[in-house]
Amino acid sequence: MINLVSVSKSYRQGNENYKALHEISLNINAGEFVAIMGPSGSGKSTLINIIGFLDNNFDGQYNFNGTVVNELNRRDHARLRNQSVGFVFQNFKLIRNQSVGENVGLPLLYAGLKRRDIIARVNDVLEQVGLPDSYDKLPKNLSGGQQQRVAIARAIVTRPNFLVADEPTGALDSATSREILALFEELNRNGTTIIMVTHDENVARQTNRLIRILDGRLQSDVEVQHAGS
Ligand SMILES: Nc1ncnc2c1ncn2[C@@H]1O[C@H](COP(=O)(O)OP(=O)(O)OP(=O)(O)O)[C@@H](O)[C@H]1O
Numbered sequence: 001m002i003n004l005v006s007v008s009k010s011y012r013q014g015n016e017n018y019k020a021l022h023e024i025s026l027n028i029n030a031g032e033f034v035a036i037m038g039p040s041g042s043g044k045s046t047l048i049n050i051i052g053f054l055d056n057n058f059d060g061q062y063n064f065n066g067t068v069v070n071e072l073n074r075r076d077h078a079r080l081r082n083q084s085v086g087f088v089f090q091n092f093k094l095i096r097n098q099s100v101g102e103n104v105g106l107p108l109l110y111a112g113l114k115r116r117d118i119i120a121r122v123n124d125v126l127e128q129v130g131l132p133d134s135y136d137k138l139p140k141n142l143s144g145g146q147q148q149r150v151a152i153a154r155a156i157v158t159r160p161n162f163l164v165a166d167e168p169t170g171a172l173d174s175a176t177s178r179e180i181l182a183l184f185e186e187l188n189r190n191g192t193t194i195i196m197v198t199h200d201e202n203v204a205r206q207t208n209r210l211i212r213i214l215d216g217r218l219q220s221d222v223e224v225q226h227a228g229s
């Protein structure tokens with residue numbers, strides 16, 4: 001599904017060019033649950049922003065299901081993003097003065113669905129993430145873990161090809177982190193491809209594949225062995 005060929009990325013920092021990614025080549029298949037780890041500043045967010053179609057300004061080639069992503073114009077790149085990927089962030093990024101249901105339904109509103117269909121789909125995914133009957137609540141009245149569930153509902157409501165999560169448990173206590181991770185595992189079991197950045201070895205151990213990045217380079221890429229399986 002995802003195929004990166006020698007992808008490099010430089011940022012302008014003042015008058016200098018800073019190379020944040022060095023010739024990354026990588027394949028990710030549909031159905032995988034991938035963890036990306038590495039020290040702060042190693043290039044993890046830079047990498048997943050390219051993979052998740054937020055950034056199309058890089059060297060090398062990105063093939064996505066037969067489309068050469070780096071050759072798309074701005075509009076087609078944005079369309080690919082809207083249709084193919086769901087994002088989950090550390091700080092949830094919910095809209096404060098909108099209800100849970102409105103937050104989750106926003107991508108469907110952008111996609112042009114009818115109000116009645118939106119409400120039905122939103123209630124379905126809210127139930128899927130363990131938050132039935134919360135359409136009319138406000139995010140601020142929910143716990144951190146519940147807010148992250150809302151963000152996950154928003155990420156899956158368009159039925160994207162894959163999810164990108166940048167430290168989704170970074171702002172949560174360890175018990176809540178385990179619950180959120182269990183939700184990701186369930187989504188993955190049901191066929192959702194997930195690429196997740198984490199600083200937590202315990203979180204990474206629950207995935208199927210661990211990619212380590214160091215100084216913008218692929219350091220290792222191994223299958224995760226699960227005890228007893
Ligand atoms: N917009 C930007 N402009 C200039 N430099 C940037 C920009 N974004 C990132 N960088 C630099 O690129 C490098 C990689 O940054 P990136 O955010 O990908 O790291 P990261 O691995 O996600 O770190 P963290 O774990 O702290 O989130 C860093 O040195 C950072 O300073």
Ligand SMILES: [Mg+2]
Pocket residue numbers: 044045046166
């Ligand atoms: Mg980051």
